[in-house]
Amino acid sequence: MNSLVIKALAFAAVLIIGTLVAVKSMNVNMDDTINQLTLLGAVAIAVLAFGVSAKYINQMKTDTATGELVDHNWDGIGEYKNELPSGWAYAFLGTLIWTVWYWLVGYPVNAYSQIGEYNQEVLEYNKKFEEKHKNADAATLKAMGESIFLVQCAPCHGETGDGLSGKAQDFTKRMSKEQVLNVITNGSDQLKYPMGAMPGGMASGADAEAIAAYVAGGMKGEQPAAFGVCAGCHGMDGKGNGGTAPNIAEYDETLVTAVLTHGKKGVIGAMPSFKGRLTPVQEKALASYISTIK
Amino acid sequence: MFHWLEKNPFFFAVGVFVVIAFAGLIEILPNFAEASRPVTGLKPYSVLELAGKEVYKKDNCIACHSQLIRPFKSETDRYGQVSLSGEYAYDRPFLWGSKRTGPDLHRVGNYRTTDWHENHMWDPKSVVPQSIMPAYKHMFTNLADIETAYAEASTVKAVFNTPYGPEIDGTKAGWEKYKPTVLEEAKKIAADMKNKDVKDAVARGEVPEIVAMIAYLNRLK
Amino acid sequence: MQSNAALEYDYSVAKLFTYTTILFGFLGMLIGTLIAAQLAFPELNYLLGEYGTFSRLRPMHTNIVIFGFTLSGIWATFYYVGQRVLKVSMAESKFLMFMGKFHFWLYFVGALLAVITLELGMTQGKEYAVFEWPIDIVIVIIWVSWGISIFGLIGIRREKTLYISLWYYIACFLGIAMLYLFNNMSVPTYFATENLGSFMHSVSMYSGTNDALVQWWYGHNAVAFGFTVPIVAMVYYFLPKESGQAIYSYKLSLLSFWGLMFVYLWAGSHHLIWSTVPDWMQTMGSVFSVVLILPSWGSAINMLLTMKGEWNQLTDNPLIKFMVLASTFYMLSTLEGPIQAIKSVNAIAHFTDWIPGHVHDGVLGWVVFMIMAALFHMAPRMFKREIYSKSLMEKQFWLQTTAVVLYFTSMWIAGITQGMMWRAVDEYGNLMYSFIDTVAVLHPYYVIRALAGVMYLVGFIMFAYNMVKTMTASKELAQEPQFRSPMA
Ligand code: HEM
Numbered sequence A: 001m002n003s004l005v006i007k008a009l010a011f012a013a014v015l016i017i018g019t020l021v022a023v024k025s026m027n028v029n030m031d032d033t034i035n036q037l038t039l040l041g042a043v044a045i046a047v048l049a050f051g052v053s054a055k056y057i058n059q060m061k062t063d064t065a066t067g068e069l070v071d072h073n074w075d076g077i078g079e080y081k082n083e084l085p086s087g088w089a090y091a092f093l094g095t096l097i098w099t100v101w102y103w104l105v106g107y108p109v110n111a112y113s114q115i116g117e118y119n120q121e122v123l124e125y126n127k128k129f130e131e132k133h134k135n136a137d138a139a140t141l142k143a144m145g146e147s148i149f150l151v152q153c154a155p156c157h158g159e160t161g162d163g164l165s166g167k168a169q170d171f172t173k174r175m176s177k178e179q180v181l182n183v184i185t186n187g188s189d190q191l192k193y194p195m196g197a198m199p200g201g202m203a204s205g206a207d208a209e210a211i212a213a214y215v216a217g218g219m220k221g222e223q224p225a226a227f228g229v230c231a232g233c234h235g236m237d238g239k240g241n242g243g244t245a246p247n248i249a250e251y252d253e254t255l256v257t258a259v260l261t262h263g264k265k266g267v268i269g270a271m272p273s274f275k276g277r278l279t280p281v282q283e284k285a286l287a288s289y290i291s292t293i294k
Numbered sequence B: 001m002f003h004w005l006e007k008n009p010f011f012f013a014v015g016v017f018v019v020i021a022f023a024g025l026i027e028i029l030p031n032f033a034e035a036s037r038p039v040t041g042l043k044p045y046s047v048l049e050l051a052g053k054e055v056y057k058k059d060n061c062i063a064c065h066s067q068l069i070r071p072f073k074s075e076t077d078r079y080g081q082v083s084l085s086g087e088y089a090y091d092r093p094f095l096w097g098s099k100r101t102g103p104d105l106h107r108v109g110n111y112r113t114t115d116w117h118e119n120h121m122w123d124p125k126s127v128v129p130q131s132i133m134p135a136y137k138h139m140f141t142n143l144a145d146i147e148t149a150y151a152e153a154s155t156v157k158a159v160f161n162t163p164y165g166p167e168i169d170g171t172k173a174g175w176e177k178y179k180p181t182v183l184e185e186a187k188k189i190a191a192d193m194k195n196k197d198v199k200d201a202v203a204r205g206e207v208p209e210i211v212a213m214i215a216y217l218n219r220l221k
Numbered sequence C: 001m002q003s004n005a006a007l008e009y010d011y012s013v014a015k016l017f018t019y020t021t022i023l024f025g026f027l028g029m030l031i032g033t034l035i036a037a038q039l040a041f042p043e044l045n046y047l048l049g050e051y052g053t054f055s056r057l058r059p060m061h062t063n064i065v066i067f068g069f070t071l072s073g074i075w076a077t078f079y080y081v082g083q084r085v086l087k088v089s090m091a092e093s094k095f096l097m098f099m100g101k102f103h104f105w106l107y108f109v110g111a112l113l114a115v116i117t118l119e120l121g122m123t124q125g126k127e128y129a130v131f132e133w134p135i136d137i138v139i140v141i142i143w144v145s146w147g148i149s150i151f152g153l154i155g156i157r158r159e160k161t162l163y164i165s166l167w168y169y170i171a172c173f174l175g176i177a178m179l180y181l182f183n184n185m186s187v188p189t190y191f192a193t194e195n196l197g198s199f200m201h202s203v204s205m206y207s208g209t210n211d212a213l214v215q216w217w218y219g220h221n222a223v224a225f226g227f228t229v230p231i232v233a234m235v236y237y238f239l240p241k242e243s244g245q246a247i248y249s250y251k252l253s254l255l256s257f258w259g260l261m262f263v264y265l266w267a268g269s270h271h272l273i274w275s276t277v278p279d280w281m282q283t284m285g286s287v288f289s290v291v292l293i294l295p296s297w298g299s300a301i302n303m304l305l306t307m308k309g310e311w312n313q314l315t316d317n318p319l320i321k322f323m324v325l326a327s328t329f330y331m332l333s334t335l336e337g338p339i340q341a342i343k344s345v346n347a348i349a350h351f352t353d354w355i356p357g358h359v360h361d362g363v364l365g366w367v368v369f370m371i372m373a374a375l376f377h378m379a380p381r382m383f384k385r386e387i388y389s390k391s392l393m394e395k396q397f398w399l400q401t402t403a404v405v406l407y408f409t410s411m412w413i414a415g416i417t418q419g420m421m422w423r424a425v426d427e428y429g430n431l432m433y434s435f436i437d438t439v440a441v442l443h444p445y446y447v448i449r450a451l452a453g454v455m456y457l458v459g460f461i462m463f464a465y466n467m468v469k470t471m472t473a474s475k476e477l478a479q480e481p482q483f484r485s486p487m488a
């Protein structure tokens, strides 16, 4: 081979290696056939485009123009009567054969359906992962939860879960005083707990202030006497009486599942419902991750 | 035979035209009846949403955002259910886009909310610190063109039988009568927002672009 | 070979379009460089208030380079090449002279209107077909004027057989006319109601998936008949003319032309792969794209073989360098496109930066290189002066070549990386990356691309400078050069 073609192929190689290094460093799944075919396509582009054009350019060095001229010219431009380059003609034929293959075998017109392929893909995924993580341990759940959180929840709650300075729920603590006061005053009826709705106006004035400060402070220190009203439903420890009312002391699975199912609108803003977008295992994983955010 | 064509420009041009035109027929026509049918339950855009769609076009969000969820698990996990042809039946023009510098928005109404959009359109970095999306602060002061949106609804009703009610009739009087309905819808959005200027404007009976924009984004489900 | 000395061609219209080619080329690439920089450094979005965001400027970029720069280039060369290969001068017909000038001035006014309305946000929202209906009407009249010029010149021709370049100019005219009309069908809302709302606003005649089909039947072929066909017209004239070599093979020209005409139109649905258009139609787009490689490569190979044995011309004449490299970039983009059209590859490539990468090896490496080379070749003949500086041209060539390579390699890697990251799942089967992760990873590539933009823009300024100097201050020529352009 001549030096020009070698240089061109070397350039192609550098480009391909660069691409490989870049994608490898992002840990993408190399056993994904789509990824493999894409890289194969990239190799084909680089090698063929650079290699073939270098071959022709090299002919400028090594070959000379020959052939019979047509007996006519346009503004001084002549034309040879040369035959088609055979490489070109055979390649043309090759693509036509490929076309027939693609229609009949690759994505057969009468049999291929992209939605069918998609359904198959989802089915296989679910089988693989539901089976594998049916009885996931705590550490797995937490790690899984974190990965889901970063994709689905971080745009609102922030990557650290701190609620982005009051733009969404801050998971480093259970609730702010303002949030609790709001519920005490207005009640709440969105989460569909067995207990039903919480009526507004259960406490007011200094009592409400004291309760709110206590709940927002993480239910530490001395319990204000007025909290008794709340304990009726949420329990003395605020943990929600075994899931009949929300746990207001800390995040638990029941709460997170309820919020994900029904969404929530509060003083901060609105939290969308994720109904149908997450599997039960994923919801459990999220709950276990959220309860560890400090 | 070809030499003959090259000496006869008229037939040459006709030849070229025939060769290029007939592929178009095969590519486009067969799908026409089929693909314009709406999925069941699909409602036409409200006038406020149409005004928002106009803002989306004008500020050209399509430069960065697609509205087409492809049938891959990685896409449906990220954005929700695969997009269906019938869901676009009232989209004139279609807004699928061809570049995803930002995420797909076809179902963004399912997982983002009014207050989030308010923060995000004012300053994307305030919610997504690494965002490269521009801030669209001017939408909080510019007013949306709701009259043109009404005209659009009337036009698609009259020309393409888009199922709007009798109150959308393309007359000046009809518009005067309908305007309060649009303002009501705008008030509902503004109620979930915090920006004081926007709230005041809506109270005055004006519709800032951001309100229409959010109505449109919330509608994308 | 016969001499054309007897005929005085009239280049006044070609000159006018040459000026706008330079003007719009500069503006369009300036904005291109700015938007490239905005993706790397988002603070740059706020230089011009609401009018300066990436999203507002991006269509300014695409429309100015396509409808400003490229169209001007096509017309500048047509009004030059057309006369010469038909052996008639525009000066021979008062009517054609008038049409040519009318064509130019209406175009110029139309371009200004287009820029203004677009910047004001009046848009139909379809990529590459953004102008509202009143502008569309102006565009149709402009197009018809060009048609009258083409067929008028042909009507009074002395050369009976149409040269290859003219085949391509005619195809460009017919193709765009058909595509543009159908894709822009819309109903003005102002007239469909009691004059409510904006006068400019209209709604598309087609909706949803149908609209998508019409749009990409148009969009793909607008590329075909705007960025491919007329540029091939140029290379078939300017490369043999500048080098003095005869075209390698008439047969190859013929098969490539009709092959291209036949196959191109079928490939439009490769922009809609994995969308909601029927599966068979997507498959059709894929297969015809792959078949399209050969008719496209045919022209490029024909050009490269035309230069067989002319190595010294290649090394010695930067103008030849531009055209040879343009042909190879044409080969690159017409192989890359088809491969991106394969379903499995499109699953990654679509929506990513690999597509703008593909676009720009076509437009920067092929379209702009070819148009600049054509104008360089025309300048000594139109202005009767030699090209101002060969060494500047040489430097410009290397600077811009480096820029194109940086542009397409960075976007290639960026696009493939991002496409794969979107699909990546972790060990639990959940998405591995949030969307913003896949944006943040692109930063270095966006910086490289912005840098490439600056380099390319500087190259274009060198070109503009060289051209202006050629027009005004270069050594005058006593006689028109036959082949190689004289340069200092
Ligand atoms: C054999 C010839 C070609 C084929 C089959 C082809 C194919 C493609 C494909 C598959 C896409 C991407 C669609 C997507 O997934 O979004 C594309 C995009 C594009 N190509 Fe090509 N390409 C070819 C040649 C060219 C050339 C020579 C140019 C320009 C000089 C060009 C300009 C473009 C442009 C501007 C786009 C972007 C369209 C958009 O905005 O989405 N193509 N092409």
Ligand code: HEM
Pocket (backbone or CB within 6 Å): B063, B098, B099, B101, C028, C029, C030, C032, C033, C034, C035, C036, C037, C058, C061, C062, C065, C066, C069, C070, C353, C355, C356, C359, C360, C363, C364, C367, C368, C449, C450, C452, C453, C454, C456, C457
């Ligand atoms: C200085 C040179 C240039 C630079 C830096 C540049 C930069 C850019 C950038 C940043 C984009 C947006 C990509 C995105 O949305 O991710 C773009 C799009 C585009 N540019 Fe350029 N550009 C340049 C020259 C040109 C020229 C000369 C042409 C045509 C003759 C052109 C045609 C296009 C087209 C058709 C698109 C749309 C591509 C798509 O939608 O996929 N550009 N350019």
Ligand SMILES: [Ca+2]
Pocket (backbone or CB within 6 Å): B098, B099, C127
């Ligand atoms: Ca695009």
Ligand SMILES: [Ca+2]
Pocket (backbone or CB within 6 Å): C124, C129, C130, C131, C132, C133, C136, C184
């Ligand atoms: Ca239009």
Ligand SMILES: [Cu+2]
Pocket (backbone or CB within 6 Å): C219, C220, C221, C223, C267, C268, C270, C271
């Ligand atoms: Cu295309």
